[in-house]
Amino acid sequence: MHADDRLPRYQRLRDEMVALVAARHWRPGEAIPTEQALAKSYDVAVGTVRKAVDLLVAEGLLERFQGRGTFVRRASFDSSLFRFFRFQTRQGERRIPESRILRREVVEAPSAVAATLQIPNGAKVIQMSRLRLIDGVPMLAEEIWLPFDRFAAFAQLELTEIGDLLYPVYEAQCNQVIASATETLTVEAIGPLHARLLRIEPGTPAVVIERLAYGYDRQPLEWRRSRGPASEFIYQAEIR
Amino acid sequence: MHADDRLPRYQRLRDEMVALVAARHWRPGEAIPTEQALAKSYDVAVGTVRKAVDLLVAEGLLERFQGRGTFVRRASFDSSLFRFFRFQTRQGERRIPESRILRREVVEAPSAVAATLQIPNGAKVIQMSRLRLIDGVPMLAEEIWLPFDRFAAFAQLELTEIGDLLYPVYEAQCNQVIASATETLTVEAIGPLHARLLRIEPGTPAVVIERLAYGYDRQPLEWRRSRGPASEFIYQAEIR
DNA sequence: TAGTGGTCTAGACCACATA
DNA sequence: ATGTGGTCTAGACCACTAT
Numbered sequence: 255m256h257a258d259d260r261l262p263r264y265q266r267l268r269d270e271m272v273a274l275v276a277a278r279h280w281r282p283g284e285a286i287p288t289e290q291a292l293a294k295s296y297d298v299a300v301g302t303v304r305k306a307v308d309l310l311v312a313e314g315l316l317e318r319f320q321g322r323g324t325f326v327r328r329a330s331f332d333s334s335l336f337r338f339f340r341f342q343t344r345q346g347e348r349r350i351p352e353s354r355i356l357r358r359e360v361v362e363a364p365s366a367v368a369a370t371l372q373i374p375n376g377a378k379v380i381q382m383s384r385l386r387l388i389d390g391v392p393m394l395a396e397e398i399w400l401p402f403d404r405f406a407a408f409a410q411l412e413l414t415e416i417g418d419l420l421y422p423v424y425e426a427q428c429n430q431v432i433a434s435a436t437e438t439l440t441v442e443a444i445g446p447l448h449a450r451l452l453r454i455e456p457g458t459p460a461v462v463i464e465r466l467a468y469g470y471d472r473q474p475l476e477w478r479r480s481r482g483p484a485s486e487f488i489y490q491a492e493i494r
Numbered sequence: 495m496h497a498d499d500r501l502p503r504y505q506r507l508r509d510e511m512v513a514l515v516a517a518r519h520w521r522p523g524e525a526i527p528t529e530q531a532l533a534k535s536y537d538v539a540v541g542t543v544r545k546a547v548d549l550l551v552a553e554g555l556l557e558r559f560q561g562r563g564t565f566v567r568r569a570s571f572d573s574s575l576f577r578f579f580r581f582q583t584r585q586g587e588r589r590i591p592e593s594r595i596l597r598r599e600v601v602e603a604p605s606a607v608a609a610t611l612q613i614p615n616g617a618k619v620i621q622m623s624r625l626r627l628i629d630g631v632p633m634l635a636e637e638i639w640l641p642f643d644r645f646a647a648f649a650q651l652e653l654t655e656i657g658d659l660l661y662p663v664y665e666a667q668c669n670q671v672i673a674s675a676t677e678t679l680t681v682e683a684i685g686p687l688h689a690r691l692l693r694i695e696p697g698t699p700a701v702v703i704e705r706l707a708y709g710y711d712r713q714p715l716e717w718r719r720s721r722g723p724a725s726e727f728i729y730q731a732e733i734r
Numbered sequence: 735t736a737g738t739g740g741t742c743t744a745g746a747c748c749a750c751a752t753a
Numbered sequence: 754a755t756g757t758g759g760t761c762t763a764g765a766c767c768a769c770t771a772t
Binding site: 288290318320321322323324 | 756
Binding site: 502503504538539540541542545559560561562563 | 759760761762763764768769770771
């Protein structure tokens with residue numbers, strides 16, 4: 255099962271390190287072996303290890319701390335587009351919104367969902383509808399789909415057992431770890447259904463964020479579509 | 495005027511190379527000296543030069559081509575948010591929209607504009623209003639502000655002398671080179687004025703992109719605010 | 735064939751964190 | 754005091770581009 259000898263050593267080393275994290279042999283929060291140790295065990299120079307680690311730090315999989323060591327980074331989703339919703343509390347601090355699951359059921363995947371999650375047509379999915387609030391004010395209306403075969407345990411949980419964040423639950427209950435995601439931002443005039451949930455006027459501009467989240471093996475694990483009032487959204491980017 | 499000795503050599507080297515580009519001593523499209531030559535002239539090891547160049551490649555200022563050399567990159571604005579407007583032609587290819595300048599005048603800077611461009615209150619600015627079209631269909635309505643003292647030559651140009659792209663004109667006529675920018679995306683229900691320009695219904699969601707563009711010396715050179723129909727906009731991002 | 739950037743090595747010394 | 758990552762060197766060899 256192995257990597258192309260024509261690839262540079264630092265690339266192959268990088269790939270092996272990714273595999274160790276994916277296999278949960280190196281776990282988030284833990285320190286990996288020192289550069290010296292890695293150099294010795296993989297029989298390469300320290301400089302080569304450094305270059306491989308450089309890559310993974312740039313990719314966000316590892317974090318370095320001078321004098322302490324190199325650590326597997328927790329996927330934090332700090333760069334998610336959700337960050338650009340100005341959902342501050344009245345004191346202006348950033349908080350995790352409260353979550354209310356409005357509905358959860360197991361259904362046959364609509365064909366668009368099956369295609370997106372890369373599962374067979376007609377396979378079962380968990381469909382969920384969720385409202386996120388700050389200080390009791392609705393901020394985001396979400397629809398979430400999970401492939402049933404990987405998340406069967408999730409369908410059995412009492413709703414009261416599910417906290418404000420889903421990914422830790424996926425990890426603890428279903429052994430499914432989210433490693434990365436792609437997000438897509440579009441804008442629409444909000445429909446009457448979501449308008450009622452969000453307590454805004456139908457036709458008001460809303461930002462729609464679709465997120466497809468992947469495991470370390472690059473398999474799609476979760477699809478969600480979230481809607482929030484566009485008036486609360488501001489995105490900034492650097493251009494070169 | 496010199497750099498801190500406590501900074502690593504590769505950082506100081508990086509800064510000196512940026513300065514050479516800013517001073518137009520190294521010009522876009524040109525090759526810079528070889529790594530060997532740089533190492534000799536700055537009296538550092540080649541590896542140190544490589545690290546400095548690595549940084550500038552990552553920042554997008556330089557481009558490397560194995561066997562050919564390292565070149566100063568033209569600021570291409572490939573990553574601009576405008577890229578996410580699906581302004582395709584009927585054949586689906588990407589094109590530079592046609593530009594029509596609707597108005598251009600020299601005025602005293604409104605205080606918000608003066609603050610943004612970091613010029614004194616009441617200083618003169620060139621204010622411009624522009625429409626961008628594809629196949630004759632209006633796609634973006636833009637308002638643009640330029641500090642008059644740097645762009646005086648621009649105010650004299652016949653409108654027919656100004657092409658579809660402004661930055662090459664800034665460079666050729668005013669010797670002002672845009673090096674980077676920050677962009678901000680918000681959404682609003684379009685007002686009657688812009689609705690008429692864009693030939694859409696007032697109240698339709700519109701994407702508003704504000705861009706503040708800087709020279710190599712980090713001075714703000716241009717501020718523009720562009721509005722386009724949100725229905726044509728889709729933004730995608732990778733999350734880790 | 736000559737010259738460029740790309741990979742890799744082996745080792746020295748520095749700065750920082752922790753005990 | 755020890756061990757970690759951070760910086761820097763000097764040189765070898767490879768892969769690609771141009772002539």
